[in-house]
Amino acid sequence: MKLCAEHLDWTVHGRKLVDNVNLSIEPGETFGLVGPNGSGKTTLLRLLAGLRKPRAGMVRLDGRPMARLRQRDIAQSVALVEQQADTGERLSVRQAVELGRTPFLSPLRPWSDADERIVNRALDDVEMRHFGDRLWHTLSGGERQRVHIARALAQQPRILLLDEPTNHLDIHHQLSILDLVRRLPITVVIALHDLNQAMDCDRLGVMERGRLVDLGPPTGVLSAERLQRTFGVRADVIDDPLDGRPILRFRQAI
Incomplete structure (x- = not known):
């Protein structure tokens, strides 16, 4: 199932938590959302799940405006795992x-x-x-x-949205849950703090102050420039000696 956001806005007390976000997630894709605390990831996930109605713009499920669907119909296709529920x-x-x-x-x-x-x-x-x-x-x-x-x-669900699903989990269950998510034959949108976990997604979107500021394959999005500008860290991309996959080795920003 395809999930699209078109010019999404969400404002609270005059502050834009989501600002003109455009996003198209393909059926079966695992899409990662990364960004600093307060960058708008959680709010965007709630908009994509239909739990909040955007102040402007719309969400589409397979081309159908979500605002025209019954909540029951949405719940039969979309599931959200929140950080705190x-x-x-x-x-x-x-x-x-x-x-x-x-x-x-x-x-x-x-x-x-x-x-x-x-x-x-x-x-x-x-x-x-x-x-x-x-x-x-x-x-x-x-x-x-x-x-x-x-x-x-x-x-x-045909679309699974997860907001920091590895929070509070020990390393064994972090790995098992992420492996389970990767094996699901559905569309997945997952917000993550751990950027090395995010490297396993098909594509990443970087949120910053409510805006989607970068979008693409993990190794292209998590460039040295982006990591320093958005996250305030320096990092090198190296090959994992166990399986050759790219991973990030962090250094404190100067």
């Missing part, structure tokens, strides 16, 4: 993930064995099935993050 404290892990099936349920289409299998698969994918009966409030920050990702996977 609320879940009822008395819910169990399994119940929280089952919420991902809500857009597909109705009086004419009640819960089924197929929904149960989808939820089990989502829990397995994030290594949380054995936590199924645990209550939400007993979970660590990293465990909660994995449950939120499982809930998004249970939606079986």
Whole structure:
């Protein structure tokens, strides 16, 4: 499914958090959003997910204006994993993930064995099935993050939006979640702080003060000039001795 943003603007108290962003993400692409804190990545993801209506411009899903679609229809195609999301404290892990099936349920289409299998698969994918009966409030920050990702996977979205999905995760689960995301046969938009993790995306967009200031392949976008100007660091691109992939070696900016 193709996702497009056209001249998107979002303003709060006179400050533009998203400023005239134009973006086209192809079906099956893994697109990374990078930028300093406060650059507009989270706001842009919420606009792309249909959770906020832009002050100007529009979002299109396969050419259809998102503003003309029902929220239920959007939720059947698009899932967002936010950095911080609320879940009822008395819910169990399994119940929280089952919420991902809500857009597909109705009086004419009640819960089924197929929904149960989808939820089990989502829990397995994030290594949380054995936590199924645990209550939400007993979970660590990293465990909660994995449950939120499982809930998004249970939606079986065609477009998955993730806002810093590796926050609070230990290195094992960071790597497993990123590997899982890379293997999904869907369109993925992922905001990341770790620029070496971003190097594995098909394309990157760099956000700066609400504007999309650079766009293209990771090795072209994360140039020495861009890293110093936007992130205030110096870095060399080197080949990973294990697999030959390009990685960044950082040095403090002068």
